[in-house]
Amino acid sequence: MKLTRLIRESIKDGRSEAYIALLEDWGRWASFHAGGPQGYAGGTPGETPRFIDDESALQIEQALATLRRTFPRLLLVFLWHYKSGMDADDIEARVRGYKWGWDYELNHYHCGYAAIEEMLKRAELKVLDALREMGR
Helix, strand or coil: CCCCHHHHHHHCCCCCHHHHHHHHHHHHHHHHCCCCHHHCCCCCCCCCCCCCCHHHHHHHHHHHHHHHHHCHHHHHHHHHHHCCCCCHHHHHHHHHHHCCCEECCCCEECCCHHHHHHHHHHHHHHHHHHHHHHCC
8 A cells, every 4th residue: 555645744753753653643633533543433523634635534444544453452442532632641540440459469560650551652653663564
């Protein structure tokens, strides 16, 4: 598959400012279209996307499908951050409700802010890898 010029330009330097800006605008696009990517509930429409076109957004959606199959928790963290606009503190609070990282033997919770930040970074890199693979 041939990636759009916007995606090619945004991912050429890896996990760069241009790539993160692309993901942020995809989040606006996904929120604005309010059905939610990959079947997750969307809520009310959000901000209008600034620069992403539908074709580029749909290619990101395809990359997210890979994440959904292989790393569903990373996908949720990604969607909560980019689509729902949640920061790591908000995501940590939501994850606590799901009991991710709860160690029943130790009766201790170990999925904190730093873990959420790491999960988000891993999700961004997995999407980047999926986009690069799609462009081959």
